[in-house]
Amino acid sequence: MGDDKNRVQEIVKGITNLPTLPPVMMQVLSLMQDPKTTADDIGKVIISDQVLAANILKVVNSAYYGFPRKINTIIQSILILGFDTIKNIILTTSILDIFSDKEEKGGFDRDRFWEHAIACGVATKIIAERIGCVMQEESFLSGLVHDIGKVVLDRFLHDDFKKIVKKVNDENILIIDAERSVLGITHTEIGSWLAEEWNMPHSFSHAIAYHHDPLLAKEDTIIVSIVHVSDILCRAIGAGSGGDKKIPRINREAWMKLKLSMSAIESILKRFDEEMEKASVFIELSRSM
Ligand SMILES: [Fe+2]
Ligand SMILES: [Fe+2]
Secondary structure, X not given: OXXXXXXXXXXXXXXXXXXXXXXXXXHHHHHHOOOOOOHHHHHHHHHOOHHHHHHHHHHHOOOOOOOOOXXXXXXXXXXXXXXXXXXXXXHHHHHHHHHOOOOOOOOOOHHHHHHHHHHHHHHXXXXXXXXXXXXXXXXXXXXXXXXXXXXXXXXXXXHHHHXXXXXXXXXXXXXXXXXXXXXXOOHHHHHHHHHHXXXXXXXXXXXXXXXXXXXXXXXXXXXXXXXXXXHHHHXXXXXXXXXOOOOOOOOHHHHHHOOOOHHHHHHHHHHHHHHHHHOHHHHHHHHHO
């Protein structure tokens, strides 16, 4: 056991040059903490990064928000959508940017991975809205990042991750079980650690840490349960792929927590296609960055 613990620590220490959030994001975050900050102040920082500014406008003008008229400037976007939404859009586009490696290496299909991540974000948002929990933006992001640890493993511990993917395919097991046996550390641990490093809200790191074992969560239990259910729903309907084919069972207690009837699933899935269509801007961004 002691050895395992050391190994985990060593692995985490070994990933030293983890990608950091773009400086603009850091600046925006600190500006937002100051109550005197105006939309103008934030706008100036954002437009200093032309690519980011263009991506924000793309998202803001997409069907995801569905505004009837075109929003032409960053300032307008901030005034219409508010600080929190803009912050979440920057976080979303930054994550897609930082982690969307184009090449598929060692059998882990990035396009299908992002499709799974975005689908899980969409399902999380729909369920969160339905049961009247948390902000929509944040729920989308919690689903989007739930498996982020896998891309960290793929990038920084690539040889081990290749072995993991091979084991998953050979034995038809869950990727998390293959991670445990090959590395002794899982995407949930790596991902939640990254979320903490990036100072993301705790609800994100909890959703990442416990989406496979929702009952272990002591806080944010609702969003953890929603992401758990959404991940499995997306597996069941084949929306993208998180790298494994197995469909685990939905945890009964987590499901009960959400107080959803079985018939709710049908209407959730009906809305899913529509919402996925609207979220296509994120699929586009994951492929173009
Ligand atoms: Fe996962
Ligand atoms: Fe997943």
